[in-house]
Amino acid sequence: MLQQNRGNVAPTVRNSFKAFIAAQDLCDTLAAFNHLLADCGLNGAKMNEPWHLYFHIRSVVYYNLGFRQKQLFRLLDARFNLDVYKHRPTTNKRVCVVGAGPVGLRAAVELAFLGGHVSVLEKRTKFSRENRLHLWPWVVQDLASLGAKVLFKNFCKSRTYFHVSTRQLQVILLKVALLVGVNVYSATGFESIAPPLRNGSKPFYSIKTEPQIPVREFTAILGATGVNDQLAEPAGINRFVFSQKESLGIVCYFPNLETPEEMKVKEFSWTAQLKHHMLHRMRDVGIDLENIVYFRGEMHYLVMTPKRQNLLARGVVKQNPPHSKDLVESTNVSQRCLHAFVKCVVEFAGIPRRTDFTRVMSLFDFSSLTRAEKPASVLTSHSKKLYVGLIGDSLLEPVWHEGVGTCRGFLGALDAVWMIAQIGINSDEQLLADRDVAYRVMQRVSGHHRSELQKNVRKYDVNPKSRYTINFPKVV
Known part of the structure; x- marks a missing residue:
């Protein structure tokens, strides 16, 4: 890890952290985080691994904080120390997440905990969606373990239903993502997948964006932009409309x-x-x-x-x-x-x-909702591969009044991240088969059908076997 020079730490670092916690929009949060990095003496600092950033920030601010703010670091420390994260299976894997909605950000956070180099693209400059999302108990538990109640004191205070606004959930997950080393690019749109060039000048898969982010090799890309998804077609994933009665x-x-x-x-x-x-x-x-x-x-x-x-x-x-x-x-x-x-x-x-x-x-x-015929594919060109996955509404549009959108979205995000974590451990055929099995289960999950979900939600993690009761057949 980078050696922290305490002389570069500004006396205003505690106030900078408080301003970061208090920020309530996309650009405000990004600006407050950059100010926090500067006060921590971390501007331009090179990390051996992205998640090291978290421990540097922690070492500077922790003992200057009150009990409530320290609780955020205690929760994230506990998360980093879970067995499933200790071996950092996405180390040296670079992943692009297209879309900073709740599901895209949840996937980005999980990838970062697993050691990944994560970039999130968000074409907007503002989080503005006030629509309220119904949260299942396991989703509340998941978000609470990431510090949601510290970052937003009114998180799920209702005694009748668990719910939170889309905007507030985005702000919560954005702050966690930044702390654990995710790069977030606002006002930046995805343009296309750039395959390896024949002349060898760029012998890897990269991403074209507007404006262009640094050109790097990506291991995987996840589409989380909803119904306006641009990844399905180039990845060879068909989307189809399933119609119900007029709605x-x-x-x-x-x-x-x-x-x-x-x-x-x-x-x-x-x-x-x-x-x-x-x-x-x-x-x-x-x-x-x-x-x-x-x-x-x-x-x-x-x-x-x-x-x-x-x-x-x-x-x-x-x-x-x-x-x-x-x-x-x-x-x-x-x-x-x-x-x-x-x-x-x-x-x-x-x-x-x-x-x-x-x-x-x-x-x-x-009335007409869309879903993808499959959740993932693998592109191959000049002996290079790019793993492509769809999550959230890009994968399966929910019927809003069923209250399952965020539950299914988070399940799909964790399943997609697990697939990326298993690259190089299992064959591509096994990765895609496991992802497809999980997708079929996710589609069946509803308020009236939970029998394929494990009952002990406190043991849920990124491994699908911790969440589903079904078997994952071995591909021969």
């Missing part, structure tokens, strides 16, 4: 001022599938929904699935085209009537609204 959605949110009246309102999830009586009562006031979920965090958050005929009857949509994607076109939606529709729902639910809705409400169509 329309409305999302709205507005600030939670935490008044006594607001805090008394109970969170809820009402679904027609379970014939919830409140949906029947809602019809009496002219609102006809298939499902509605209300979560309370920094925002009051509602997402609902209205029915076409009800939207027509209330003037929310002007015309009645046969295709749902045409139904929700902005030119066919009356914002005034949509606002009145949602206001009626909020009032029926008894949620006090002290402020305006945070953004223009949107009516969207999620």
